Amino acid sequence: MLTLCGFAVSNYYNKVKLSLLEKGIPFAEETVFPSQDDSLLALSPMGKVPFLRTDAGVVSESQVITEYMEEAYPDPPLYPKEVFARAKTRELIEHLELDLELVARRLYGEAFFGGHASDETKAEVNRLLRKGLKSLARILRFSPFAGSAVLTHADCAAWAHLPVISNCTKKIYGEDLVAEALPEAKAYLTMMAERPAVQKVWADYKAGLAMYMSGAKKQ
Numbered sequence: 001m002l003t004l005c006g007f008a009v010s011n012y013y014n015k016v017k018l019s020l021l022e023k024g025i026p027f028a029e030e031t032v033f034p035s036q037d038d039s040l041l042a043l044s045p046m047g048k049v050p051f052l053r054t055d056a057g058v059v060s061e062s063q064v065i066t067e068y069m070e071e072a073y074p075d076p077p078l079y080p081k082e083v084f085a086r087a088k089t090r091e092l093i094e095h096l097e098l099d100l101e102l103v104a105r106r107l108y109g110e111a112f113f114g115g116h117a118s119d120e121t122k123a124e125v126n127r128l129l130r131k132g133l134k135s136l137a138r139i140l141r142f143s144p145f146a147g148s149a150v151l152t153h154a155d156c157a158a159w160a161h162l163p164v165i166s167n168c169t170k171k172i173y174g175e176d177l178v179a180e181a182l183p184e185a186k187a188y189l190t191m192m193a194e195r196p197a198v199q200k201v202w203a204d205y206k207a208g209l210a211m212y213m214s215g216a217k218k219q
Contacts (some may be wrong), residue, residue, distance in 0.1 A: 002027040002069075006049030008208030011101070012062040013050040014201050015160035019066055019153055021197035025073050063093065066153050078153045085148070092140060092147050092154040096161050099132030104165045111168040122172060129169065133181035142188045151195075159192045 004020065004027050006013035020027050032040065036047045044051045044060040051060040052068070059068050070079055079086045106125050109115025117125075141147060146154040162185055166178040178185055192198050 001055075003030050003053035004028070005030045005032040005043075005051050005053060007031050007033055007212070008201075008204045009212050010049055011160040011164050014205060015156050016050050016052070016062050016065050016069075017204075018156040018159060018197055018201050019069060019078060021200060022151060022156065022195075023069065023073055023076060023078060025069060063097070066093075066156075070153070078151065078156070080148065080152065088139075088147060089152045089154045092136075093157045095132070095136045095139065096154075096157050099135055100129065100165055101161045103128045103132055104168050107168050107172050108164075111171040117172070126173060126177075129165070129177055130181070133177060137181050140182065142184045144188070144191060146188070155192065159189065159198060163189060 002020070002025065004013070004017060006016075008014065008017075017029075030053075032049050032051075034040075034048050040047050043058045046060075048060065050062055050065065051058055052065045054068075054072075059065050070077070079089055103125055106121055107117050110117045139147070143149055145151050146158045148154070162178055162182075166176050166185075169175060169177040193202070
């Protein structure tokens with residue numbers, strides 16, 4: 001039995017969880033928060049989540065987990081069969097995570113958790129996000145899924161990351177940079193919201209966020 005370790009507020013956790021659900025892979029969940037405790041570092045070298053417990057050992061980093069599950073549980077596939085199409089799916093994930101999510105993450109503290117980002121950081125992130133969104137818009141077509149006629153791992157990443165980035169930019173800049181660069185994203189996310197697996201992950205996210213915020217207010 002696989003055990004997905006992390007917490008339901010994490011978009012990377014939800015990316016992996018959605019892939020597991022869409023593939024129909026049985027798994028359990030274990031709530032784990034990032035830390036530098038030795039016990040966690042023994043499982044996740046950077047103390048990050050998610051990580052996946054398997055019968056053979058632990059796998060960390062969300063994209064590595066994605067690749068593992070695709071090789072260990074090939075049916076149903078969430079990567080295209082054709083080699084080039086599979087590479088283009090991975091390309092979308094890389095752009096989503098390296099050029100957008102990793103950049104926007106610098107503002108999550110202020111946008112969602114009561115922290116503070118400097119004006120210099122906000123200006124730099126704005127510039128980099130606009131550049132990243134323009135690059136993604138050059139290669140991403142919703143047809144109707146992310147670059148494909150069928151759902152792939154790119155959709156699990158897009159659904160997990162795009163709304164978070166969108167909400168972040170609305171809170172920090174007062175404008176939705178995702179909607180500006182990817183006007184078709186709204187209809188795409190509405191379509192994704194109709195999927196039972198997405199509804200499950202979203203419901204768990206809302207419940208997890210309520211618990212997380214309740215705990216934060218008590219501290």
